[in-house]
Amino acid sequence: SQQGEEDPQALSIQEGENATxxxxxxxxINNLQWxxxxxxxxxxxxxxxxxxxxxxxxxxxxxxxxxxxxxSSLLITASRAADTASYFCATDAAGETSGSRLTFGEGTQLTxxx
Amino acid sequence: xxxxxxxxxxxxxxxxxxxxxRCDPISEHNRLYWYRQTLGxxxxxxxxxxNEAQLEKSRLLSDRFSAERPKGSFSTLxxxxxxxxxxAMYLCAxxxxxxxEQYFGPGTRLTVT
Numbered sequence: 001s002q003q004g005e006e007d008p009q010a011l012s013i014q015e016g017e018n019a020t021x022x023x024x025x026x027x028x029i030n031n032l033q034w035x036x037x038x039x040x041x042x043x044x045x046x047x048x049x050x051x052x053x054x055x056x057x058x059x060x061x062x063x064x065x066x067x068x069x070x071x072s073s074l075l076i077t078a079s080r081a082a083d084t085a086s087y088f089c090a091t092d093a094a095g096e097t098s099g100s101r102l103t104f105g106e107g108t109q110l111t112x113x114x
Numbered sequence: 115x116x117x118x119x120x121x122x123x124x125x126x127x128x129x130x131x132x133x134x135x136r137c138d139p140i141s142e143h144n145r146l147y148w149y150r151q152t153l154g155x156x157x158x159x160x161x162x163x164x165n166e167a168q169l170e171k172s173r174l175l176s177d178r179f180s181a182e183r184p185k186g187s188f189s190t191l192x193x194x195x196x197x198x199x200x201x202a203m204y205l206c207a208x209x210x211x212x213x214x215e216q217y218f219g220p221g222t223r224l225t226v227t
Contacts, residue, residue, distance in 0.1 A: 031214045042118075042205060042218040043157070088156050092214050101147070101170060102216060104156030 006089060006105040014113050019076045021108040023089030024069075030092045032065055033102065034074050037086045046074075046087075051094065079112045086110070116140070118219035120206050126225045127196055134192045135222045139208030146189050147216060148181055149205040150174065157205055163189060164211065196226045 007022045025032070031050045035043040049056045049065045049072070056063045062075040076083055086109050090102040119138045127133050139146045144165050149157035160179070161171045165186040175181075178196075183189040193200055203223050207216040 033215060035218075040203075040223075042220040043207075045215045045217065048214050090156075101159040101162060101172075102157075103159065104149075106154075106156050 006087075006108045008108060009106070010109045010111070012111040012113065013079055015079060015081055017079055017112075019079050019083070019110055019112070021074045021087050021089075021110070023072045023074070023105050025072075025089070025091045025103075025105075026070065027091070028094035029067070030094050032063075032072050033090045033092070034061075034063060034072075035088045035090060035104075037088065037107070039085075043088065076110075079110075081112050081114045084110060084112045118206055118208055118217055120204075120219040120222050122222055123220060124223045124225075126227065129196055129198060129226055131196055132192065132194045133196060133224065134190055135204055135206075135224075137189045137191070137206030137219060139188070139206070140217055141187075143208035143210050143217070144186065145209045145211060146183055147207040147209075148189070148191050149207065151203045151205055151221070152201075160191075193224075196224075198226050200224060201226045 005024050013019055029051050031048050033048045034046045037043045047058045047063050049063050060077045065072045086107045088104050088107045090104045121136045147162040148160040151157040159172050160175050161181050163183040166183050178194045181191045203221045205221045207218045209216045
């Protein structure tokens with residue numbers, strides 16, 4: 001079963017706008033990761049944030065983590081048409097060796113219109 | 115770094131047939147994972163290996179499913195007596211011990227008719 005829930009399920013924006021996606025999860029975690037998946041293809045790792053971190057940046061990506069609320073958000077700034085994809089959060093549960101199973105949310109489908 | 119590769123990319127089979135998929139991980143990665151993804155859903159964990167040892171299996175992995183990683187390099191996932199409910203994308207990923215991020219292959223799309 002999926003641990004996470006992502007919100008919104010779908011998001012449509014214009015090129016240049018920012019996109020924010022949210023993820024909630026249920027159990028304690030070692031880390032939380034975000035992945036991108038283009039239509040019908042494999043997943044690409046975007047960013048990992050550890051449970052003792054609150055915010056992390058990578059290029060146009062900003063991730064926040066609130067362990068008290070068991071939630072995370074992914075912000076993509078200055079979006080491009082090439083950012084059109086499904087975005088998934090995935091958690092590595094605490095109590096297990098880091099790098100074991102990931103539990104994915106159901107994803108947010110982002111469409112960036114030129 | 116050639117990335118994770120999977121073969122075949124697509125497989126169409128009739129119900130009741132056996133199928134086998136192969137995954138070649140990134141060469142220096144000692145951990146290998148199998149996930150299954152159905153349309154509109156996130157990937158669901160099936161099993162993972164550290165070197166040649168299968169360390170964890172999901173309850174999703176019925177006794178019709180078996181995975182091997184005989185020499186700690188490539189892995190195979192076999193599904194026996196396929197059912198229509200097995201139709202999905204089967205994803206393989208690899209990682210290094212102690213590193214959280216996983217690197218995914220392009221997947222094998224299975225269609226059971």
